[in-house]
Amino acid sequence: MLTKRIIACLDVHAGRVVKGVKFIDIIDAGDPATQAARHAREGADEIVLLDITATHEGRQTLLDTVRRTARELFVPFAVGGGIRSADDAAQVFEAGADKVSVNSAALADPMLIDAIGRSFGAQAVVVAIDARRDPNAADPVRDAQVFVQGGRKPAGRRVIEWAREAEDRGAGEILLTSMDSDGMRTGFDCELTAAVSEAVGIPVIASGGAGTVAHFVDVFGRGKADAALAASIFHFGVSSARSLKEELAAAGISVRLPC
Amino acid sequence: MRVTVIDYKAGNLTSVLKALRHLGAEAEVTDGDLSMVESAERLVLPGVGHFAATERLDATGLTPAIRAAIARGVPFLGICVGMQWLYAGSTEAPNQSGLCHFTDGCTHFAESTEKVPHVGWNSLEVKRGSCLLAGVEPGEYVYFTHSYKAPVTDDTAATTYYIEPFAAAVERGNVMGVQFHPEKSGATGLKILRNFLEWKAEATAC
Numbered sequence: 001m002l003t004k005r006i007i008a009c010l011d012v013h014a015g016r017v018v019k020g021v022k023f024i025d026i027i028d029a030g031d032p033a034t035q036a037a038r039h040a041r042e043g044a045d046e047i048v049l050l051d052i053t054a055t056h057e058g059r060q061t062l063l064d065t066v067r068r069t070a071r072e073l074f075v076p077f078a079v080g081g082g083i084r085s086a087d088d089a090a091q092v093f094e095a096g097a098d099k100v101s102v103n104s105a106a107l108a109d110p111m112l113i114d115a116i117g118r119s120f121g122a123q124a125v126v127v128a129i130d131a132r133r134d135p136n137a138a139d140p141v142r143d144a145q146v147f148v149q150g151g152r153k154p155a156g157r158r159v160i161e162w163a164r165e166a167e168d169r170g171a172g173e174i175l176l177t178s179m180d181s182d183g184m185r186t187g188f189d190c191e192l193t194a195a196v197s198e199a200v201g202i203p204v205i206a207s208g209g210a211g212t213v214a215h216f217v218d219v220f221g222r223g224k225a226d227a228a229l230a231a232s233i234f235h236f237g238v239s240s241a242r243s244l245k246e247e248l249a250a251a252g253i254s255v256r257l258p259c
Numbered sequence: 260m261r262v263t264v265i266d267y268k269a270g271n272l273t274s275v276l277k278a279l280r281h282l283g284a285e286a287e288v289t290d291g292d293l294s295m296v297e298s299a300e301r302l303v304l305p306g307v308g309h310f311a312a313t314e315r316l317d318a319t320g321l322t323p324a325i326r327a328a329i330a331r332g333v334p335f336l337g338i339c340v341g342m343q344w345l346y347a348g349s350t351e352a353p354n355q356s357g358l359c360h361f362t363d364g365c366t367h368f369a370e371s372t373e374k375v376p377h378v379g380w381n382s383l384e385v386k387r388g389s390c391l392l393a394g395v396e397p398g399e400y401v402y403f404t405h406s407y408k409a410p411v412t413d414d415t416a417a418t419t420y421y422i423e424p425f426a427a428a429v430e431r432g433n434v435m436g437v438q439f440h441p442e443k444s445g446a447t448g449l450k451i452l453r454n455f456l457e458w459k460a461e462a463t464a465c
Contacts, residue, residue, distance in 0.1 A: 002381045002421055003400065040445070045380055074278060076402060076443050093271040098443060121270050121308030123376065123404040172404070173378065203378045226374065256380040256400040259445070 003256045004220045004248070005227035006241045007046040007205060008039035012081075013053050015061045019232060033068040036077070043242030043259040046076040048101065048175075048229065054082025063095045070096025078126055080175075086115040093120055101175055103128040104148045107155050107162070110169055117170030126205075127166035128175040131159040131192060141191045151179035159192070160199045167200045174204045175229065181209025188215055190223035197224040205229055213247045220253050260456055263299035265325070266290040267315040269340055270307035278442035279303070282453050291319040296328055301456065306340030310365070310407065311352035313344045326358065334433045334458045336391075342429060342436030343409055351407050360434055363410045368422045376406040377421045380444075383428070389416035390462060391435045391454050392428060401427070401437075401444035401451075408438065433460060 010017045010032055017029040029035065036047045049069060051062045059082070066079055079092050080101030089100045106112050106127055116125045130147045132154075137143035146155040146162050155162075163174050176196050178189035188209045197204040203226035206219045210230055219225045230244070245255040262284045266272055272288060279286040286303075289295040296302065302325065306312065316322045329335050337345050348357045349365035357364070368375045380400040385392045395417075408425035411418055419427035419438070429436045435455060441448035 002377065002379050005379050070273070070277065072281070074281075074443060074445055074449060076440075094273060096273050096277065098271075098274055123307055123378065124270070172376065201374050202376065203374055226379065259400070 001254050003045070003254045004225070005045040005205075006043070006216075006245055006248075006255070007048055007227055007229045008036075008044035008241060009048045009050060009207075009229045009231040010035055010039075011050050011052045011231065012062070012065060013051075014058060015065050018052070032065050033071070036069045036073055039241060040073055040075050042240035043245055043256075044075065045241075045256055045259070046078065046227070047073060048078045048080065050101070051079070051081030058082075063091055066092055066095040066097055080126070080128060084112075086112065086119060089116045089120065093124070099124050099126050099172070101126040101128045103130065104155075106166070107146065107148060107157065110165060113166055113169040113171050117172075122170045122172040125171050126173045126175050127163075127171040128177065129159055129162060129166075129196075130177050130179050131189075132179045133189070133192065141195050144192055144195075147179055151182070160196060163196050163200050167202050171202060173202055174200060176204055176206060178208040182207075184209055185211030187211065188219040188223055188225070188228070190218055193219055193223035193225050197226070203227060207231070213244060213251075216244065216248055217251045217253060220248070260300060261285045261287065262301045262303055262456065263295055264288050264303045264305065265296070265316075265321060267304075267306070267312060267319070267321065269309075269312035269315075270305070272305060274440075274442045275303065275305045275338065278449065278452055279456070282449065282456055284456055291321065293320055293324045296321060296324040299328055299333055302328055302333055302335045303338065303455075304335070304341035304344065305338045306344070307404070308340065309351060310340055310343060310349040311355055312340065313352075313357070314355050316344070322358065329360065329434055332433050332460055334455065335435065336455045337436035338442075339405060339438060339440060342438055343407060345429065345434065345436050346409055349407050361409075361412065361414050361429060361431070363412060365407045365409050367407050371422045373422050375422075376404055377408075378404045381419050381421060381439075383417045383419060385417045385428075386415065389428065389430050390458055391430050391437075391451060392416055393454050394450055395447060399447045401439040401441065401447055403427075403439045405438060409436075433458070
């Protein structure tokens with residue numbers, strides 16, 4: 001049976017894993033390669049490394065980090081942040097990533113999705129969408145808006161329409177982050193996740209708002225998510241992806257165990 | 260041991276090479292140097308993306324070279340599209356022929372309410388006697404990402420269920436294939452790659 005995936009997300013700045021709530025009080029949380037290996041060993045189904053600064057100067061640092069992280073990692077490994085062209089993507093793949101996640105660059109030039117998919121296959125392209133409900137719309141969920149610049153600026157696109165376009169252009173997965181829920185630990189936005197998941201035929205990864213194991217149960221059930229991202233999984237009382245998955249299994253969610 | 264990995268520009272080879280080297284293999288890459296296939300000790304044909312990419316195997320003369328290597332008894336492992344190529348073809352690219360080593364062709368998943376592609380970790384139901392899957396327990400998980408699948412036949416070494424049962428692994432003598440990505444399937448995947456690296460013609464039933 002196809003299982004629901006728990007994806008461990010590492011936010012990386014200048015070659016180090018950082019943790020913080022909404023980028024405030026950022027603390028050093030170790031070496032990306034060491035952390036990724038630990039998450040894989042402790043049962044994560046996939047690793048995502050997000051370069052949260054993604055400066056031009058940081059490009060070489062990122063590639064070195066990807067190379068070191070990929071070396072001993074034998075689960076799927078996605079990299080995002082600052083990938084603006086098919087050439088950028090090619091370098092990240094060459095360094096050992098299996099997938100790239102594109103966000104604002106794909107909004108600026110949607111052909112980027114087609115270009116990466118053509119060269120590396122749809123399975124290698126994750127389109128990340130930062131979403132906010134639109135409180136002024138008749139249907140705040142179905143009319144949710146895409147945001148850029150860390151959720152500060154509207155992109156002028158509706159989430160569902162953009163997710164469908166990304167799929168048509170050859171995206172393999174959608175990484176949906178609810179900016180309303182992100183950092184709140186009050187649960188994923190299950191209504192929005194379900195609306196997007198039902199609108200597309202490709203897997204949807206839910207992100208933003210996880211605070212308890214029950215939130216994961218909810219997003220896999222009501223939210224119809226195919227996978228869920230856990231950025232600060234160890235902040236809310238579960239010691240590892242394995243223990244989270246054991247609790248999910250007990251709640252009737254199909255997960256990869258033993259792992 | 261030496262492994263020759265065939266590059267026909269169907270996706271990124273880094274992960275496959277990394278996994279083989281991690282297991283101690285001396286992995287080399289060829290993208291059309293037929294002499295490397297002629298002298299190969301073991302062959303791996305990876306591949307992601309579209310079945311049409313296998314056209315390059317014909318265009319570069321790799322197809323007859325691989326066929327000859329297989330006939331010579333060289334252990335061969337196809338991964339994902341590389342496995343599908345071992346069959347007659349795929350409805351993904353109806354004008355492109357496969358190797359026809361295994362009968363029947365690959366087809367798209369049937370219409371259903373489930374999502375396609377099939378992406379994620381799913382379990383293996385291993386049939387008896389597979390050398391490639393020796394030591395893999397029933398229900399072990401491996402990582403898939405694909406929209407087309409191979410039929411279940413007498414050569415199927417393991418099945419997986421998604422929408423319908425399909426061939427997760429195929430094996431007849433020195434010719435093996437896996438629909439999943441062993442290089443991305445954790446300890447189970449590495450065990451399978453190690454079995455391939457250690458495969459011997461003289462071994463009796465596994």
